[in-house]
């Protein structure tokens with residue numbers, strides 16, 4: 585599974601975004617340590633705080649199917665520009681991907697790759713709970 589393939593899966597998931605309030609569609613695809621791919625989109629709610637980002641939808645789908653370790657996550661949005669994960673999603677990404685790749689795709693077919701440590705340095709993790 586290369587970057588392009590994972591981005592394509594995220595693009596497909598983006599089309600299912602439920603975004604009547606922001607009209608901002610996001611799609612994500614996570615690659616597990618076993619080579620499986622799970623996708624997600626953002627799902628909004630009239631009570632805005634009940635909305636869920638695409639990244640967390642994909643991760644929670646995977647975890648609920650028994651997956652606990654990821655190698656990469658691809659993210660795309662309807663802006664056509666690179667879309668970076670929000671703070672809550674960075675925290676959730678770190679929980680299941682201590683050292684992996686965050687791949688951002690834009691509508692020109694370009695991509696940027698970051699490592700977990702770059703997007704959330706000094707992360708609070710399970711090790712900090714004593």
Ligand SMILES: O=c1ccn([C@H]2C[C@H](O)[C@@H](CO)O2)c(=O)[nH]1
Pocket residue numbers: 603606608609610625626627628635636637638639659667668669670
């Ligand atoms: O990386 C991001 C950034 C935003 N959103 C969603 C949340 C909300 O539905 C909409 C606007 O913030 O985009 C995501 O899903 N992922």
Ligand SMILES: [Zn+2]
Pocket residue numbers: 637638639640669670671672673674
């Ligand atoms: Zn988020």
